[in-house]
Amino acid sequence: MKSLGGLRRALESARPRNVVFRSSRAQLSFSACMSFGETAKDQSSSPPKIRTDEGIKTAKPTQHGLSQPMRAVMRQIPHPVVVITTLEHPRNFAELGESLNDRSPRPIPRAMTVSSFTSLSVDPVPRVTFNVTLPSTTHQALVKCGKFNAHILSGDDHGARVADLFTRGNRTSHDADESDLGVLAGLEKLGVQVLEQEKWLEEWKQAADYGLKSIAAGKAGTATSDSTLPPSTTLPVLQGQGIMHVFKCEYRHLEPPVDGDFDHHAIVIGEVMDIIPGDPKDENSIALAYADRAYRQVGDKLLGRPVTGKPTS
Numbered sequence: 001m002k003s004l005g006g007l008r009r010a011l012e013s014a015r016p017r018n019v020v021f022r023s024s025r026a027q028l029s030f031s032a033c034m035s036f037g038e039t040a041k042d043q044s045s046s047p048p049k050i051r052t053d054e055g056i057k058t059a060k061p062t063q064h065g066l067s068q069p070m071r072a073v074m075r076q077i078p079h080p081v082v083v084i085t086t087l088e089h090p091r092n093f094a095e096l097g098e099s100l101n102d103r104s105p106r107p108i109p110r111a112m113t114v115s116s117f118t119s120l121s122v123d124p125v126p127r128v129t130f131n132v133t134l135p136s137t138t139h140q141a142l143v144k145c146g147k148f149n150a151h152i153l154s155g156d157d158h159g160a161r162v163a164d165l166f167t168r169g170n171r172t173s174h175d176a177d178e179s180d181l182g183v184l185a186g187l188e189k190l191g192v193q194v195l196e197q198e199k200w201l202e203e204w205k206q207a208a209d210y211g212l213k214s215i216a217a218g219k220a221g222t223a224t225s226d227s228t229l230p231p232s233t234t235l236p237v238l239q240g241q242g243i244m245h246v247f248k249c250e251y252r253h254l255e256p257p258v259d260g261d262f263d264h265h266a267i268v269i270g271e272v273m274d275i276i277p278g279d280p281k282d283e284n285s286i287a288l289a290y291a292d293r294a295y296r297q298v299g300d301k302l303l304g305r306p307v308t309g310k311p312t313s
Contacts, residue, residue, distance in 0.1 A: 078289040078296060079115040081163045082130070083151040085184075085236040086110050087200060088141035107204050109182045109194075109236045110138040113166040115290045117150065126272040128247060131265055137169070139266060142251060148270060149235050150247040152278070152287050158242030159288040160295040161190050184236060191241035200234040207232060237276065244287055246276040 088108040112132070120127040128150060132139045142148045153159030166183070180201065181187075184194045237246055249270030256262040286298040 075292045078291040078298070080117050081113060081115055081153055081159070081288040081290045081295065082117040083153065083162060083166055083238065084112050084114055084130070084138065084142070084148050085151065085238065086138060086142040086145050086148040087235055088137070089145060089204075089232065106180050107200055108141070109180075109184045110141045111166045111183050111236075112136065112138040112169075113163045120269060127252070127269055128249060128272060129267060129269045131267050134262070134264055134266055136266075139268070142268065143253075145232075145235070146251045147233065147235055148249050148251060148268075149237055150249060150270070151238050151243055152245040152247070154242050154244050154278075155286050155288045155297045156242070158191065159244075160242075162187075162192060162238070162242040163288060163290075163295065165190070184238075187238065187240075192243065193239050195237040195239055196234045197236070200232075200236070203232045203234055239276075239278065241279070243278040244285060245278050247272050248274040248276065 086109075088110050114130045114132070117128065117130040120129040130150075151162075153163055165187070181194055181197065187194055235248075237248075239246075247270070249272055252269040252271055254267050254269050289296040289298055
């Protein structure tokens with residue numbers, strides 16, 4: 001288990017410069033004069049910028065000399081495999097203006113498979129964390145939405161098939177239809193249901209109605225004190241074969257130490273608000289793992305945990 005203090009100390013040990021770590025229920029942030037990324041080639045400056053006809057862009061970092069050796073070592077370490085879901089909401093209703101109607105863009109389900117998921121803390125506040133390679137459509141949607149669901153997968157073929165479905169980006173599914181499920185369409189073929197769709201669409205309709213009232217009130221020059229913005233709290237929940245548990249999380253913003261540090265990778269922190277039990281085979285089931293470019297099933301335990309106060313033979 002990692003704690004916020006442990007994460008701060010890890011960063012301090014990895015970097016020679018001072019790090020200030022601030023935490024609150026509303027926001028987590030780093031502030032420091034240093035670089036924070038996968039490589040350690042040049043920690044004194046952010047990635048260089050390139051001026052193009054389209055504007056200034058961040059240059060792709062050169063590969064560090066330890067990248068390949070490190071990648072080879074990391075392949076030998078099992079990593080948990082988790083599917084993240086969130087919703088990409090349409091543009092601000094005020095921006096839609098007169099075009100706002102029943103045919104306006106609806107929320108788009110987004111999903112991705114991550115192998116960097118771990119607990120950041122259990123007490124006093126349960127938090128989880130994972131990292132994302134940028135650019136990422138799902139990450140953009142997650143940050144804007146402010147919420148995500150983390151699906152813990154079973155260590156069997158069912159869990160592996162669910163994980164593999166979301167490793168190729170948010171491409172348009174061949175099974176997509178008028179159900180507004182987007183990348184989640186076709187999961188029923190794997191024995192997985194997508195829950196809460198009716199609820200998130202209803203929240204979208206309520207928000208659209210609020211937008212129409214706000215636009216009308218703006219034209220009339222009147223306030224809309226009698227109408228408050230409806231909450232939008234519902235996200236896709238996957239349930240069925242291969243889904244062990246679901247963590248419902250609120251996103252906690254993490255500032256990069258310096259500008260440009262999160263141009264290529266981002267750290268996501270989520271506060272666990274609820275846990276939905278899935279359908280594991282038994283209470284001792286071990287979740288899906290990934291190592292050496294393949295999904296893995298964790299085997300037998302090697303050493304039993306000794307009972308406190310009793311000597312071991």
